[in-house]
Amino acid sequence: MTATSSRLLELLALLQSRSDWRGSELADRLEVSRRTIRRDVERLRELGYPVESLTGPAGGYRLRAGTAMPPLLLDDDEAIAIAVGLRTAARASVTGIEETAVRALVKLEQVLPSHLRRRVAALGAATVAPPVTGPTVDPQHLTVIAAACRDTECLRFAYRSRDGTDSRREVEPHSLVNLGRRWYLVAWDRRREHWRTFRVDRLERPTPSGVRFDPRRLPTRDAAAYVERSITGAPVRYEATVTLHATADEVAARVPHYWGTVEPIDDSTSRYRTGDDDLQWLAIRIAMLDVDFEVHEPPELAERLRALSARLRRATAS
Amino acid sequence: MTATSSRLLELLALLQSRSDWRGSELADRLEVSRRTIRRDVERLRELGYPVESLTGPAGGYRLRAGTAMPPLLLDDDEAIAIAVGLRTAARASVTGIEETAVRALVKLEQVLPSHLRRRVAALGAATVAPPVTGPTVDPQHLTVIAAACRDTECLRFAYRSRDGTDSRREVEPHSLVNLGRRWYLVAWDRRREHWRTFRVDRLERPTPSGVRFDPRRLPTRDAAAYVERSITGAPVRYEATVTLHATADEVAARVPHYWGTVEPIDDSTSRYRTGDDDLQWLAIRIAMLDVDFEVHEPPELAERLRALSARLRRATAS
DNA sequence: CTGTTTAGGTCAGAATCTGGCCTCAATTTC
DNA sequence: GAAATTGAGGCCAGATTCTGACCTAAACAG
Numbered sequence: 001m002t003a004t005s006s007r008l009l010e011l012l013a014l015l016q017s018r019s020d021w022r023g024s025e026l027a028d029r030l031e032v033s034r035r036t037i038r039r040d041v042e043r044l045r046e047l048g049y050p051v052e053s054l055t056g057p058a059g060g061y062r063l064r065a066g067t068a069m070p071p072l073l074l075d076d077d078e079a080i081a082i083a084v085g086l087r088t089a090a091r092a093s094v095t096g097i098e099e100t101a102v103r104a105l106v107k108l109e110q111v112l113p114s115h116l117r118r119r120v121a122a123l124g125a126a127t128v129a130p131p132v133t134g135p136t137v138d139p140q141h142l143t144v145i146a147a148a149c150r151d152t153e154c155l156r157f158a159y160r161s162r163d164g165t166d167s168r169r170e171v172e173p174h175s176l177v178n179l180g181r182r183w184y185l186v187a188w189d190r191r192r193e194h195w196r197t198f199r200v201d202r203l204e205r206p207t208p209s210g211v212r213f214d215p216r217r218l219p220t221r222d223a224a225a226y227v228e229r230s231i232t233g234a235p236v237r238y239e240a241t242v243t244l245h246a247t248a249d250e251v252a253a254r255v256p257h258y259w260g261t262v263e264p265i266d267d268s269t270s271r272y273r274t275g276d277d278d279l280q281w282l283a284i285r286i287a288m289l290d291v292d293f294e295v296h297e298p299p300e301l302a303e304r305l306r307a308l309s310a311r312l313r314r315a316t317a318s
Numbered sequence: 319m320t321a322t323s324s325r326l327l328e329l330l331a332l333l334q335s336r337s338d339w340r341g342s343e344l345a346d347r348l349e350v351s352r353r354t355i356r357r358d359v360e361r362l363r364e365l366g367y368p369v370e371s372l373t374g375p376a377g378g379y380r381l382r383a384g385t386a387m388p389p390l391l392l393d394d395d396e397a398i399a400i401a402v403g404l405r406t407a408a409r410a411s412v413t414g415i416e417e418t419a420v421r422a423l424v425k426l427e428q429v430l431p432s433h434l435r436r437r438v439a440a441l442g443a444a445t446v447a448p449p450v451t452g453p454t455v456d457p458q459h460l461t462v463i464a465a466a467c468r469d470t471e472c473l474r475f476a477y478r479s480r481d482g483t484d485s486r487r488e489v490e491p492h493s494l495v496n497l498g499r500r501w502y503l504v505a506w507d508r509r510r511e512h513w514r515t516f517r518v519d520r521l522e523r524p525t526p527s528g529v530r531f532d533p534r535r536l537p538t539r540d541a542a543a544y545v546e547r548s549i550t551g552a553p554v555r556y557e558a559t560v561t562l563h564a565t566a567d568e569v570a571a572r573v574p575h576y577w578g579t580v581e582p583i584d585d586s587t588s589r590y591r592t593g594d595d596d597l598q599w600l601a602i603r604i605a606m607l608d609v610d611f612e613v614h615e616p617p618e619l620a621e622r623l624r625a626l627s628a629r630l631r632r633a634t635a636s
Numbered sequence: 637c638t639g640t641t642t643a644g645g646t647c648a649g650a651a652t653c654t655g656g657c658c659t660c661a662a663t664t665t666c
Numbered sequence: 667g668a669a670a671t672t673g674a675g676g677c678c679a680g681a682t683t684c685t686g687a688c689c690t691a692a693a694c695a696g
Contacts, residue, residue: 002361002364002365003653003683004322004323004652004653004654004683005322005323005326005361005365006365008323009365009389012389013389016425016428016429017425018468018469019428019465019468019469020469022672022673023672023673024672032654032655033654033655033656034655034672034673035654035655035656035657035675036653036654036655038673038674038675039653039654039675041673042674042675043320043323046320047320047323047324047327049429053672053673053674054662054663054672054673055661055662055663055664055671055672055673055674056662056663056664056665056670056671056672056673057663057664057665057670057671057672058530058663058664058671058672059662059663059664059671059672059673060672060673061673063428063429064428064429065427065428065429065430065431065432065435066429066431067431067433068431069391069392069393069394069397069429069430069431069434070429071327071330071331071389071390071391072389072390072391072392072425072426072429073387073389073390074387074390074422074425075387076387077415077418077421077422078418078421078422078425079387080415080418081404081407081415081418081419081421081422082400082403082404082419082422084407084415084419085400085403085404085405085406085407085419086399086400086403087403088403088406088407089399089402089403089406097395097398097399097402100395100396100398100399101399101400101402101403103395103396103399104392104395104396104399104400104403107334107335107390107392107396108390109383110334110337110381110382110383111334111367111381111382111383111384111387111388111390112383112387113383113384113385113386113387114383115385116387117383147337150336150337151336151337151338212376242633280606280608284602284605284606287602287605287626287629287630288598288602290598292629292632292633293629293633294632294633294634294635295633295634302633302634305630305633305634306630306631306634308605308627308630309626309627309628309630309631309634310627311605311610311611312605312623312624312626312627312630313624313627313631314610314612315560315610315611315612315613315620315623316612316613316620316623316624316627317612321651321652321684322652322683322684322685340641340642341641341642342641350685350686351685351686351687352642353644353685353686353687353688354684354685354686356642356643356644357644357684357685359642360643360644371641371642371643372641372642372693372694373640373641373642373643373692373693373694374639374640374641374642374692374693374694374695375639375640375641375694375695375696376640376641376694376695377640377641377642377693377694377695378641378642379642
C-alpha cells in the first residue's frame, strides 16, 4: 500500500502548497481517477485534517486549519528557512521559547538532507543575533547537546571553567536550560560522579560518545531550578533607572516590553527602568532610544556611558 | 486504508521524536505485530526516508537524514517555535531568506490550529527584532499578502503614500519583495490600472477580497528588479569607513560578516567598512564594537556620533 | 558461546483499493 | 429561471494489498 500512502502525502503536500484545487486538477497530478481523489479527501478528513470543499464552478478543495497539526511537507528552501529561523529563535534568549526551538531544531536536523545542511551552515554564520556583546553559543553545539539529552547518550567535550582551566569531560546529559541570556547544560559528570551545570558557551567539540545510559533523577525537581540554585555566584546584575526627555507613549512604541518599563513623569518626560547582566549592552540599549535622557542608577552605568561618550568624542575629533 | 497510512505517519512521528527505537517498542505503540513494523519500515524506505537499523542487542531503528525532506510531524510547542522563528527570520532582513521564510510561514499558518495561532500571536509581540529604528512590518500583514499572491486573490488595504495622503486600494498582488531592510508588495492597481509597488509598512488592514484574478505578466523580468527600478528616489545610503584600535582578528570574531568588512592595517589597528540606510543604526553598530576608533567617512556619521557623544555627556552630567 | 535483535521468505484469509457508473445537491453563469 | 459545472457518496466487481503466524538466517554484545 505504498502507493496509497504516498499519494495521500502528496495530496497533502499539494493542498499545503496552494489553497485552492479542483478535483480534476488533483486527479491529473496524482494520476488517479476523480473518484479516488474524493476518497482520498475523505481519508484525510478521517485522519483529522479538515479539507473544505465547495461545489459548483469555482468550487474545489482547500485545506483548513484544524485542531491538530498535520505533517508539514516542506520544499528545500522552506526547510532551510525554518532551520535558520529556529537557530535565531534559539539564541534570541528572550521570548521564552528557546528550549522548544532547540527541540524542534533537533528534530529537523535529524532528517535534514546533507545538501540542505550545508546551505543552512553557510547561512548560519549570517544569523541575526542581538548585538554581539558577550560570548555567543554555537547553535550546532545546542543541537548536538539536545539530541544527546533526548537520546540519553553520553557526551564528551572540552570545558574551560570559570577560572580558565581546561579539562575533558564525559557526562550523562540531562537537559539544556536557557536562563537569562545564557545556555546551561545540566549533566552528571561521570568521572567526578556528581551533578554539574556547564555553560554551553564555554564548552567545545561536544560529541556523542555512542554510549547509552539510564537516566538518573535530578536532586532538584526541575533542571531550571537546579541551574538557578547552582549559579550561587550570581551573575552581576544591573538595574537601571533613567529619565527620558520624551513622553511615555513615544518611548513605549519603540521599546519591546521585555526591555523594561516606561512610566510617564509629566508631559515631556518619562521614567524608564530596565536591567541586564551586561553593562555594555545595557548602555547601548539606552543610547539606542535616540532621545535625551539622564542616568540615575546604577553608577557603573553612568561610568560606562561617560567612557562611551569620551570614546565617541575621540573618534570624531579629527 | 486509513489504518495503514495513518500508522505510517505515526511511525514517522515516533522516529522523529527520538532517535532509537526497537522493533518491539514500535509494535507495542502502534498495536501491530513486529512483522508489520518490519514491513512498515520497508515501506518508509521505499518512500525515500532512510531508516537505519542495527541488529543485535542495543539494535533498533533510527531515522537518518536522506536526500529528500520527509514530512515534519510537529507537536504543538514545536509548531509554535517554528512560527515564531520564521517571523523573526522574515523581519530580520539581512540573511537573504526572508521571502522563503514568509512562504513557509504562510504554509504553516494555513494549517495552524487556532489555539496555537493565539499562542503565536501572544508571543509575536515579544519577538526579537534588530533594534527598533525605522518603521516595522507586521508579520501578520506579510503572511496575508503572501497568501494572496500565492492564491491569485485580490487584496484590499488602506495605504498611506509617501506624501502622507491616505487611500483605499484594491490590487491584484503579484509578489512580495524584500529589499534592503524593507518589504514591498508588487501589484496591479485595479482602479488606476497600472503596476505599482507598495511599502508594506505603510499599508493597513490588508484583507483578501475573495475575488480571484488571472495572473498578469510583469513588465520587468522579475519582481525584485521592478521594485529596484521603481524606487528611483533611491533610499539614502551611507558607506562608512573607520579605523579601529584593535586587530582585525579580534574584531572579525565579534562582527557578523554581513555587517561589513574588516582588514588589518598594522598590529594594533584595522580598517572597518560598513554601510546602512539608517544612520542611527549605523552609529550604534559601530559604537557597539567596544573598541576605540576614528571615523573617516561619511561626514554625516561623524556628525551623528558627535551628537550622540554630547547626549551621553549630558545624560551623565549630574 | 548464548541470547537478543533485525531481515525477509512464504502462506492463507481477510480487508481494502480502484475505476466506473449512477443519482443527488450546491452553486455559478448566462 | 435554466444550463453547466463541481463535489458527495452509494454500489459493484475485480484486482491488489495487508496482516499475522511461522520459520530460517544473519549480525552483534557480553
